[in-house]
Structure formats: structure tokens, C-alpha cells
Amino acid sequence: MADRIVLHVDMDYFFAQIEEREDRALSGIPVAVCIFSGRENSLGAVGACNYEARRYGVKSGMACSIAKKKCPELRMIAARKDHYLAVSESVMETIRGFSEQMEQVSVDEAYLDVSGKTTYPALEGYIGSLKRAVLESQRLTCSVGAGPNKIIAKMASSINKPDGHMIVLPSEVEGFLSGKSASELFGVGEKTAERLDAMGVKTVIDLRRMSREELVNAFGNAKGAMLYWSSRGIDDSPVSPRKKEQYGRLRSLPRESPLLADVKLAFSGLPEDVLRLLARDGRSFRKITLIFVLNDMTMRTKTRTMASPTSDVNTLKKTSDDMISEFMSEGRIVRRVGLSVSGLSAPTGQRTLFDF
DNA sequence: ACAGGCGTCCGAT
């Protein structure tokens, strides 16, 4: 079978770039878009930051307090999520023009299978026109990785950021991976990297020396196989549209509390919010999951399954209320509370173009 | 043996 051509399009420092685009005063100075918890002294995390901020060691995912310490003059902007989502939808529409075989993977990333649309020799120009289309329609830059599958495309897109691209030819896959540490592979996070390290595996080359059986024994069927194949640059997973499989919201309490009333107060409004999202996509749910983040940052969940699909807000409110009471009788101290619905189905006759 | 339900962990942006 002929080699596929897969692109990974990754918007550059997305939230912060949108803010820069809409306020000239921000360009050239360090900027971070922060997701605040709504609690006292602006607790929160960095959602995205520009390259000026990165020079000070600020990174996305970092606690805002640390970011401020590293860069006292950092301009911190509260996230405007709805706006970013709207911009995202426009960007994705532009990108979809380059291939209907698209998989949006988050608000600022998508894979495209462009096998039938271009060829490896012509790819440079194809990527150029995609980047230009995004820039001209949205005044935003992105970075693009290209390769014979999703894992290679994904790794390639990060190499020449921002506003860059990288093409990995099928014949170059082996060499491209050989210089990488195991932790750079998709799906290898902190825990997996530690465990690999303990096994003497630091690089992708080291990983290739492990047999498939050893990896499956250590990491389970799915993950073991994934490590085995991705260290060799092999990935047959198709680029296919995703349906959202859960809708959820999480909210921090004003302060940690063991009191039922405090948790219920923080929880109020979440069922309506979640069902609004669900209704927008014309779907109904069967499972309700409550999420509690405790004072020690550990998480507890409670799930209940309905006998039949529903989208009724009173059912959701009544059931979650019972579940909260049940959980709080265990004497927990709660920091954040959340609600998520899943087991989704489209109600009769309803049809949506794209649920993402 | 299998499916569904439930709780938890891990990883990503």
C-alpha cells in the first residue's frame, strides 16, 4: 500500500496569539493567558504564553504564581474561552478546505490526511498554501508537521515552532526517531518516563531493544503495543473525525470545605451549563459522573447510569444531588467539584454536521 | 466467558 501523507496542524501559542492579534500593545512584551480558579489571590494556571514569556521560563500548564515569579513583568490575561472557541471553529473550517479527512484533536490542533490531495515532492507548496490560508483568513500563524502517519506528523509539527513546518519523508522516519528521547513520544508522560527509566530505557533506540512481550508485561496490552510500534515509527491509526464522548464542567470551591452546603452551592449551575452544551449538539446522555477533587489534590468519582437516555435537567439535578449527599457523608474535604455526562446518543431524527 | 457498570490512573492541550 502506498504511503499516506498525514499533516498535523498546530496553532502557535493559541490563546495568547489571539490576544496579541487583538491588542497591538501586547506584541513584544511577555504575555500569558491564565485560567483562574476564581478563588482568592488569583490562583490558576497558564493556558498559553507567547515566546517573549517563554524566554523567562514561563510554560503552559505552569502555576500562575510560579510564572509571575519567573517573570515579574509578565502580562497576565484572564482566558476568554468562548472567544477562543469561536476562533477555533473558523480556523478548523479553513483547514478543512484542505482535506475532508480531518481529525480535530483539541481546540488548536488537527490532523489531516492529504494522501489524495498532494504528493511528497509537492508537499512544501501544499503546506505553504495551508499556512497562508490560515494567516490570511484569521491573522494567526500555525506550525505544520508532515509524515506518513499521525505520530510522526505530531512530533514533526513541534520542531520548527512557531510559524514553521517540517516534513519527514517515509525514508527518513527511522533517523528522525533515532535522535529522540523516549519521553518525546506521544503517550509517554511523567509516570511512563519514570518507569521506562527504571528499566534502563531513556531513548527511542533503547526502547526498540525491548521486546513486545516485555513492554506488554510492563505496561499492559494497549500501551505496551503502542510503545513498541511508535518507537519504530509505525502507526496505522486512521485520520478520522471524532465525536465528543463526554461533556463536563468542573468548578473550584471558594475555599476547601467538608460541608455539604458548600459543595452544593459550588455545584449549582453546572447541570444547566452541561446540558446547554449537550443540547447544542442535539444529544442525550445515560451516564452521570460526579468528580470531586479533594484537599490533597487526589480525585474521586461517582458514576450512575440511567435506565434510558435523557436530556432532562431535573433528572440530572435530582440524581446528582443524591450522589453529592452520598459522597459528602463520607467526611471528605472538597476543593473542586465537577459534573460530566457520557453514554451519549443522538435523539431521534436529530443530526449534526460535526459535534466537535 | 462476556458485557456493563464503576472507580481510578495516565496523558494531552
Place this chain on the structure above:
DNA sequence: CTAACGATCGGACGCCTGT
């Protein structure tokens, strides 16, 4: 000296239970 810290999503596994 260290740890500090959000919201949202998807995937997987282990355990239990009913059939």
C-alpha cells in the same frame, strides 16, 4: 529548599456482578 496549580477531554485497566 521545595512546592506551588485549571479545566476539559480521551483511553485504558482492574474489579465486581449479572446472565
